[in-house]
Amino acid sequence: MVSKQVSESGGDKEEETVVEIDRVTKRYGSLVAVNDVSIPIRDGEFMTILGPSGAGKTTLLHMIAGFERPTEGEIYIDDRPVSDEPPNERNIGLVFQSLALFPHMTVKENIAFPLKMRREDPEDIDGQINEVLELVQLPVDYKNKPVGDLSGGQQQRVAFARAIVYEPTLLLLDEPLSSLDKKLREEMRSELTRIHAETDLTIVHVTHNQTEALSMADRIAVINGGALEQLAPAKEIYAQPATPFVAGFIGDTTMLDGTVNRIDGRRAAVAVGGGEVTVESDDRVTVGDDVRIALRAEKIALDHDDVDADNAYEATVEQVAFEGDQTQYTISVASLDAVIDVTHQDPDPETVFDRGDVITAGWDAAEVFVYNQ
Incomplete structure (x- = not known):
């Protein structure tokens, strides 16, 4: 891992950088979706990439995941350039907005899927599933239920469990709460914050919802028109917006x-x-x-x-x-x-x-x- 001096209000402090987005640009023909963006993501940090629809935040997430390749620049994970690596070699967990659970499988089968793909010892899989179900606070006796029989909030927990059961280096969240109603969204925000605190996972979360960003993130990267407007702790983003866009987008x-x-x-x-x-x-x-x-x-x-x-x-x-x-x-x-x-x-x-x-x-x-x- 790379040690960097990262300046914040409150002084400089040395932090380990797990992911380094280094001057990354992504073009689709004449369209510049991401424009010369650099973001260091620290070990154990909850980083939110925040911006309106079409800002380039999901494209950035897809490049971290390996679904898209940067046109320029490089992405490093644990000090290793990964732009040429396929997604399955990056040890990344991912939760989509749609959750992408397998509807014909049980809870156990969904969570076990990435373990089997990684050829984990079959004798260990049941114990790993029990541990992660306890972490996401889903009863162990739900293991054999079809995921289609679960509520929306329970399906969210299964999706999180499947994404972290193999202890990934990085967890990517692509607007996973946007389809939930207000009460359930607030509940799952609290759950995500708790899971992060208990596991010390490094999380990169993409959203257009400023309340989600401010309430969960350690730091927020505000993206607009493919460019980075501001990168700062959540409180600083609100109290000291660096640009008119940030001031107008965050808060009323x-x-x-x-x-x-x-x-x-x-x-x-x-x-x-x-x-x-x-x-x-x-x-x-x-x-x-x-x-x-x-x-x-x-x-x-x-x-x-x-x-x-x-x-x-x-x-x-x-x-x-x-x-x-x-x-x-x-x-x-x-x-x-x-x-x-x-x-x-x-x-x-x-x-x-x-x-x-x-x-x-x-x-x-x-x-x-x-x-x-």
Whole structure:
């Protein structure tokens, strides 16, 4: 394995890299599906590759698995270049969105299949199956059930068991939870997190679902248009998005375009519509720059009267969506010529607003992300 110095917030630390995606590009004719992407994946890490449909994340996963070959660059597993190796020589477990279980087989037969393909000792197979069923918390007496008789969540557990029973170097997950209903999806997220903690498996997970990514991943690689937008720990991705795309894709965010009017120390005034927004400034912006600012929905305060914030504006409530534990508002701010999304989690009935209410909306300068255009 390769030892690398990987820099993160909190300092440099030495980590063993199990998988190295090194300047990988994949072309299909004139279409560039993956463009010069480099990602080191650490031993025991839960890495999520996150992006919208068509971003290139599944193509990247398929190249790691061996189903596709890079046009340029190389992929290393345990410091070994594998682009010319077939999938069966890479010691990788894989769970597809469709699960790809064998419907004519029992639970035991499904899980035993990769062991038999690897010519494991038949006398050991039953014990290995019992151990992995215990790990995925499926009763051992389910072994002889046809997989078609199981619930969706139980089938998920069988798919995970089959993928890890032979102790692969790497487990690849291709949107395995996307077809589940909300409650079962949340349950399986918890199960995956538990299995990862108990086994210390190295996992690469592909999804378009930001909640899955933020709740399970150690680090997230955000992919857009085949390119890597940001690679960072989950909390950093949310709190310090590196690009406008990341800011807009992660969380509920309103994007506003403006021009820097003036700078006063560590603050800048950005002209937006017919008004101004105060933001925190750094050396990257100067007077006259065209910028894009991003506002998180949960960082915006609403009140019938005044809001104590660096930025406060009269606003009109345009839409209200009550969601039980929170309320989603769409407000219009005429002075900024802007429509802004707001998430409100205050259960106080005095802070509930109706469509058409004229209120005050505000946020602090520190809550605004600023990007050069």
